[in-house]
Amino acid sequence: MRLAVLADVHSNLEAFEAVLQDCAKEPASAIINLGDLVGYNASPGECVDLARRHQMISLQGNHDRAAVQPRFAEGFNIFAHQAVLWSASALNAEQKDFLASLPDTLLLWDRYILFHGAPDNPEAYIFYLFQAKKAFAYMRHRMPEVRIAFFGHTHHRALWQRDVRGRVQSLPIPRGPMALDPEEMYLINPGSVGQPRNHHWEASYLIVTADPPAIEFRLVPYDLRLAQAKIREARLPDYLAERLAAGV
Numbered sequence: 635m636r637l638a639v640l641a642d643v644h645s646n647l648e649a650f651e652a653v654l655q656d657c658a659k660e661p662a663s664a665i666i667n668l669g670d671l672v673g674y675n676a677s678p679g680e681c682v683d684l685a686r687r688h689q690m691i692s693l694q695g696n697h698d699r700a701a702v703q704p705r706f707a708e709g710f711n712i713f714a715h716q717a718v719l720w721s722a723s724a725l726n727a728e729q730k731d732f733l734a735s736l737p738d739t740l741l742l743w744d745r746y747i748l749f750h751g752a753p754d755n756p757e758a759y760i761f762y763l764f765q766a767k768k769a770f771a772y773m774r775h776r777m778p779e780v781r782i783a784f785f786g787h788t789h790h791r792a793l794w795q796r797d798v799r800g801r802v803q804s805l806p807i808p809r810g811p812m813a814l815d816p817e818e819m820y821l822i823n824p825g826s827v828g829q830p831r832n833h834h835w836e837a838s839y840l841i842v843t844a845d846p847p848a849i850e851f852r853l854v855p856y857d858l859r860l861a862q863a864k865i866r867e868a869r870l871p872d873y874l875a876e877r878l879a880a881g882v
């Protein structure tokens with residue numbers, strides 16, 4: 635079984651289409667979207683429709699929730715806040731119903747746990763060691779049979795490992811395919827499709843093979859200028875266009 639795992643599309647249609655074209659070179663049996671289809675960029679409705687057309691296994695991210703229920707945008711920074719309210723005005727009722735229907739977390743085939751931010755809170759981040767340890771502890775307590783978790787929200791690619799002795803560490807992102815040890819546990823962030831923050835502009839996603847377990851992080855070039863032009867045309871903050879080029 636071959637899966638494509640992606641997160642934080644954030645209304646960047648050009649990046650989303652480029653990732654799907656890259657996936658299609660070797661078809662996946664399922665595409666997993668870890669949330670935040672909308673927000674920041676200028677094509678929210680098109681991105682929701684594309685996720686539905688591909689029958690992706692989708693989670694609700696904090697921006698998806700805020701686009702449907704604006705009171706959840708109150709804690710957002712000024713750029714995120716402005717963009718999510720604009721997204722809400724650009725989505726039709728059917729697209730909003732779809733976003734509202736998505737789950738926070740999902741246990742997939744008793745094998746993978748999917749969540750947007752942290753397993754117990756879609757708004758919390760896994761950036762630091764103590765946060766990764768907390769997420770592994772939650773998994774061991776609640777779903778001891780599951781060894782692999784996929785998450786998003788930080789827009790940073792990440793690969794955390796907990797070995798059989800309980801040591802947790804952040805591993806470097808492998809350049810090519812990497813085998814996973816079936817005895818160990820992993821927390822994996824594919825990076826962001828539509829607003830990567832690894833100081834590199836290309837869209838980021840992950841390919842996963844199940845037997846034997848292996849992963850491959852992928853970076854995909856896309857029409858950045860067109861995505862930027864749409865942001866400016868929508869009169870969203872110019873910074874949202876500039877940051878795409880800088881990968882921040």
Ligand SMILES: [Fe+2]
Nearest residue numbers: 642670695787
């Ligand atoms: Fe996000």
